[in-house]
Amino acid sequence: MAFVNLQNVTYQYPLTKTPALQNINLQVDEGEFVAVVGPNGAGKSTLCYALAGFVPHFFKGEISGTIEVAGKESSKSTLDEWVLNVGLAFQNPFNQISGAKYTVFEEIAFGLENIGVPREEMKSRVEDAMALTGIRDLADRSPYSLSGGQQQRVALTSILVMRPRLLVLDEPTSQMDPIGTREVFGTIRKMAEDGMTVVLVEHKMEWIAQFADRVVALKDGSILLEGKPGEVLTSDLLAENGFGSSRYTSTAREAKKRGLWRKENLPVTLDEAVEGFALTLPFSSPKGAPRGRGESGK
């Protein structure tokens, strides 16, 4: 039995005319890292809300089908039971920050306070989580005095500190600097390797391809395609349906038309692009990945 199991889930927000999710069937194994991609309005955030219990418990509306996480069914659970297993980092960190705390340290401790974690344990868990996301130096700042990207790191940390079994992330790096983004992806990958199940909504295809196990492509509330990142993210179906792609993929697709890409499969990552284009450029001698904080693999 899959750790996350969505069966025929159809959901419609109150006062709307069309369902935001239509007949979604999705299974995710424990410790798997699944990325969800799709154009604006595809239902990505709604899927996050469904996994996190906000749909339908908070947003109300009409739902059919079943949502199970860790053997429990959403419709038979309350939201406060549900949050013990599932953590969601919001798309807009500003909407997630409690507004009740004066420092970043206290903000990150807020969730733990609410579930009654002992004080000493709470402190060490907050310290550990801040170290993990690299925000120790922000501990004494007000959450509202931070830049957008820093706020986003705080929002992510305040979920990681809860150690949810299912981590749901709605564009967690949208306001982060590029290298910070890559580091956060690496951190999330590590959490998955340690057994946390991850569902992540993102537009950054290069990092999805490098870090995620599987990609689910959503459009108009339905799953259009799912599978290995390299296959899904280079498929013509996605290109025809207004999905974004990495510049490696789109450039190789154009190069293929002009006879400048000789491989069958299109690339998503830098390494794949280097390997493929090297065939076109017999004179080139591809350089290895730069050292230090350069390209990092899984």
Place this chain on the structure above:
Amino acid sequence: MKIEIKDLRFTFPTGLEALKGISLTIEAGEQVAIVGQNGAGKTTLVRHFNGLLQPASGSVMIGDWDVKKYSVAKLATRVGYVFQNPDEQLFSRDVLTEVTFGPKNLGYAKEKIDELVQRALSLTELNDKTETNPYDLSPTWRKMVALASIIAMDTPIVIFDEPTTGQDALNVARIANAISELRMEGKTVITITHDIDFCAENFDRVIALSNGQVLLDGPAREILGQDEVLAQTYVDPPQLTRLGKRLGLKETVRNQEEFLKAIT
């Protein structure tokens, strides 16, 4: 309209020194991208251009106006600023009222207001959403409303603070198109962005900030290839620039056309 910044310093009330002596000149009609690490001071810098923040020392001139001597309302006739988070900016009942608010407040004639609003709505492809409450739209479309409401003000200087955040490929293309329209009208466009590929494809000049100071400033082609310096402020070169470098191409390539030309 020229922007001239001399030794600008700013410290937050908490004691955090966010800008540590910035000097820059941005000429009328330039398209400038500002990049850099979270907390580098990008937003703090641009909020000095329209008076939301006041210099602790140093000066900011918008044309012949010293920002210290003009109100935010007055500066709004010269500088339009689209917030990073649209929820901090939007307040009207429907999209049309929201987009009309700015130009109306600037006291333009009715015909001009109508024309500016229509153009802003079509640039952002919001024509079919004019009667919708902005808060009934998805966050991504709310961002487009925020963009439209500033574009409609027809200011000579337009600032976008992370316009492509969370946007899909189609909306990113719409934003790129809006920026190129503004360029053709001779407006100065300053954009803060972490989307370095978007930066490479749409801007001539790149300023990299790091820790409250200017780390790099120059033509995009020169700046975006400097991977080691950019890494100091947590920025990667664009994907195709990295690819070109790994393939051993001699010149720095920024976009698909340049890359394909270089390998042909």
